[in-house]
Amino acid sequence: MITKALDVTYGLFQAFDRAGSVDALDRTLLDAVSKLGVESTFAGIIPIPGTSRRDQAAHVLLDSTPPGWTERYFKAGHLFRDPTIRRLTADLTPFRWSDIEPAYRADAAARRVMDEAGDFRLRQGFTVPLITLDGRVAGFSFGAERFDPSPELRGMLQLVASYAFGRSIALGEGPPRPEVRLTPREREALQWAADGKTEWEIGELMSISEHGAEKHLRSIRTKLGTASRTHAVAEGFRRGLLK
Template identity: 30%
Template sequence: MNTAQVLHNALQLANATSMEALVGLYRTAIDHFGFSHFIVTGLPGRGQRFENLVLERFWPEDWMSHYVSRDYIKRDPVAIASNVLSTPFTWNEARLRASALGPASDRIMMEAADAGLRDGVCVPIPVRNALAGCISLAGEVPITETNAIGPLNVLSLTFASRLQLLVDHKRRPKGLMLSEREREVLMWVSEGKTAWEISRILGISDSTVNKHIAGAMRKTGSVTRTQAVARALTAMEIAG
């Protein structure tokens, strides 16, 4: 896949308007490199369950069930490497890094191979509500040479970014939809700013600020500004 084609595919991913279209485009793109499976997930911290952090997957169901039931995430060399590396790496590199972990990690990789996931590449990504995340791609005989890593990184980062935007939109409660100015004002309220301070920052009158706050409170069904901020955060109308 040449540079022009990589950029063309990345542009298609960035403009996908549905989850189905996005996943289809990504699968077609990575198939060019011999990858037939992928998973997009956050990596669990204390008190978090791995299966609750999975954003999207095209992964063998039997392997996924086995992996979760055995809690392999704690000993998986690829997951362990994803927690500390910020650039793409091959599964083989993860195996070498985890050599000190002993036979447990080797067994996981052998079992993955038996499930059709013989080799792969992992691209670390940021995932909301997780300390780290990754897209792990796998196949029977994928292309994992150095010249494939750059294109896979571009495609995977674009895919992950668009995926999370579409997931956020899908989860957003219908009927809330604050205006851009209401979101902006609530963001400053969340920072502890008064209406007067916000008016100076945004270059509008404090009465206009209060009007936007009142509108946000009405749409969120709130009786206080603090409650409006909390509900807007929960609905992902504003960022935390």
Template identity: 30%
Template sequence: MVNRHLEVLEFASHINRYPDLKSLTADFSQLMSQFGLTSFIFTGLPSAGYDVAPLIVCDHWPEGWTDRYRDQNYFAEDPVGRWSITKRRPFRWQDAQKATTPTPIRRQIAGEAWEHGLADGIAYPLHGETSAVVSLASESNLSIDASDEASIFLAVSYYKSAAEDIERLSRKHDKPALTYRDIEHLKWMAAGKTAWETSCILSISESAVKVHRATVRRKLGVATTTQAIAVSVQRGIIPL
């Protein structure tokens, strides 16, 4: 047991050695496997009704699970997903599930997760300038103690910070050339304002707002307002 805690400290103390997300994630994955955590996801947390996909930084779930989860819009009903938004401390999946009224769809989510090798897990919500979660899973009932949870939290925190730094550097040269006005429109879009409401706020015509929104979507390479907001949050252009 002591060895894996020391390895977490080793991982944290050499976090700046990783040149890319692939090598960082490989070592993090190997480290987590020593705690019985065989898969995980690191993702930003979407606002209600938004797709989580553009916010995913690293998807290390079993093959097929993420697509199934998204296709069925499970996030809206998943107790673990909902707790990730509201909680400020790490929590066990089973605590979220027990505290939520069971419904057929929630039982279906838990059953299908089990079939994909996600029997039990622990989630680490990370709230700051942006909100994210690193959720880790075990193929069987999870057996970790308080010292394990603390070590995992340390590794998760360093992993998140390093992954974000790597992603930020990789996007530095391909970030779209958005103007101050573009970002202003994005912020009002993210706030849920309609084109008409934005026109009143900015004292311009509604048609001008629509044209500007179309320009922003083109610059970001997306087709919808929802996608524009998600991509902008993921790239750090606007806060969540």
């Protein structure tokens, strides 16, 4: 029977459907693809040119990249210099990062993005371009220190990317979120976090200790129901808590 032959695929998609939050989906996805050699995943809608760095982060849908990378990426303004973004907006066919290496090695800005990604164990990867029914271009990347997927594995990852991406959108458009009340100091800390400031810098700007800044950010994550600083900032934009 066809259903029996698709047990693994069906089981994974059921697990995606059971995920009740984006964070849960992130964990389920990474657990599944890590068995295939993937160490990190990242997916999002490509912002229109001219979108501010702060607003770019709100376009992220899924993110299991190493701590610190996403914040560094947006703070440095890497998005529109990123050769994977340039490629997927120009050519809607999936590609390995090694496929575009000759082009980005000749471009200093693009080379810097990829070299810095390598510092976070994102040296090799595979990116799947996606198009929403609204005509928006999106990208779904699988990365690792060493990852050169075979044609068969690339086909599997395209299927996984498409389903996980759709599920992430469904979760983002779910029931209205309960109102969250942040204190004025928490709002200030979240705004500085959105500006890419470190905990130490936030402490200096708010005239509190680094530990105090960390405490504010931890409280914010708890109130917003997010597991990471990046997701807290993205959720802050979605809720209109950030300018």
